[in-house]
Amino acid sequence: xxxxxxxxxxTWSDGKSSPEEMFLAAKASGxxxxxxxxxxxxxxxxxxxxxxxSVKLEQVNKYVDECLLWKKRLDDENFTIRLGIEIxxxxxxxxxxxxxxxxxxxxYLIGAIHFLDRxxxxxxxxxxxxxxxxxVDETWNGYWRKTQKLIKTGDFxxxxxxxxxxxxxxxxxxxxxPELEATLLALRDSDMPIEINTAGWAKPCAESYPGLPLLxxxxxxxxxxxxxxDAHRPEDIMQFFPQxxxxxxxxxxxxxxxxxxxxxxxxxx
Numbered sequence: 001x002x003x004x005x006x007x008x009x010x011t012w013s014d015g016k017s018s019p020e021e022m023f024l025a026a027k028a029s030g031x032x033x034x035x036x037x038x039x040x041x042x043x044x045x046x047x048x049x050x051x052x053x054s055v056k057l058e059q060v061n062k063y064v065d066e067c068l069l070w071k072k073r074l075d076d077e078n079f080t081i082r083l084g085i086e087i088x089x090x091x092x093x094x095x096x097x098x099x100x101x102x103x104x105x106x107x108y109l110i111g112a113i114h115f116l117d118r119x120x121x122x123x124x125x126x127x128x129x130x131x132x133x134x135x136v137d138e139t140w141n142g143y144w145r146k147t148q149k150l151i152k153t154g155d156f157x158x159x160x161x162x163x164x165x166x167x168x169x170x171x172x173x174x175x176x177x178p179e180l181e182a183t184l185l186a187l188r189d190s191d192m193p194i195e196i197n198t199a200g201w202a203k204p205c206a207e208s209y210p211g212l213p214l215l216x217x218x219x220x221x222x223x224x225x226x227x228x229x230d231a232h233r234p235e236d237i238m239q240f241f242p243q244x245x246x247x248x249x250x251x252x253x254x255x256x257x258x259x260x261x262x263x264x265x266x267x268x269x
Contacts, residue, residue: 001034002241002269004258006084006108006159007195012063013038013086014053016233023070025234027079032139033258034081036067037110041088042097048115053107054171055085057100064104082107082259086160089113089150103207108259111156111252113164116120125168125204133173140165140172144179151186157259158226161200161209176217179216188221193257193264196247198240199230208240212247219251224266226257245269 001138009015019036019128026034041050042057046189055063064083071081083106087097101109114121118141131139143165150156162183197209210218218225227244231237248256248269255266 001244002227002238002256003030004034004226004256005031005229005231005237006033006035006082006226006259007037007086007197007239008231009038009086010036012023012036012055012066012230014232019066019070021234022231022237023074023081026081026237027074029237031238032077032079035084035107037065037084037086037108039086039088039112040097040101041090042093043088043090043115044092048118049242050088053074054088057097060085060100060104064106067131068105084108084110086110086112087156088115089146089153090115091149094103094153094155098153105261107261108157109155109262110158111150111153112160113143113146113150115144122164122167125170128168128170131170136170137174139174141177141179144177144183147183148179148186150190151183151190154190155191155258157262157264158195158257160195161197161230162194163210163214166205166207166209166211167200176213180214184217184221184223187218187223191224193226194218194226195245196225197230198227198244199236201243202236208244208247212250215247215251219253224251224255224257224264229261 010019039054041054045104067083229239258265258267
């Protein structure tokens, strides 16, 4: 049975509920380990519009303090809060962000991509609707190339929602492209896990990130995985976990990843 969920959000970023509400609900849910991973995005300029949904770099200490406060109050022999954050990868600011985060006792750092240059990957469908089929293909390929750069930094503990660009059902002409395969090989070579992000089942694409064929290929390559709800409110803390567990077993995964102090451990599903 799945007992952890590390990718979740609160009102520190784009979540709908406070850290207190999320942590209390997670403990009541029966999870053994739970973490918030609110967004931290530091784009190259102020034209990305991230201010409303990102922790500011100078407020990370307050975010950490609040999470650790609830950890002290709620941790017991059956429940542990892990400290995490979801980092939007921008090459221009990456070293600054990672250097600052090294000051804090994170259990895991999640690498994510929500922008290709200024193109918003998953905010709303209209930017995708303006693209030709050829431009859709190039956007996907650009996303995979940027993901490869994220992986090769070696600074992240797992990759968020690997095939996020499918959210609004704008799919490339060839999903299993050479760029996707190169991305998967980079994950394999770095032993970097991908998550099964169950929130995708509630999006227009109506399937997890990744879908079954992509997860099967990841298993063939020996890429580790874990399951996260990407919950933004208490009622979603274990959303679609039965479906995720079924998918894990169908692909042949018998173990998933847990994290503590930036170290990965494989445990039975």
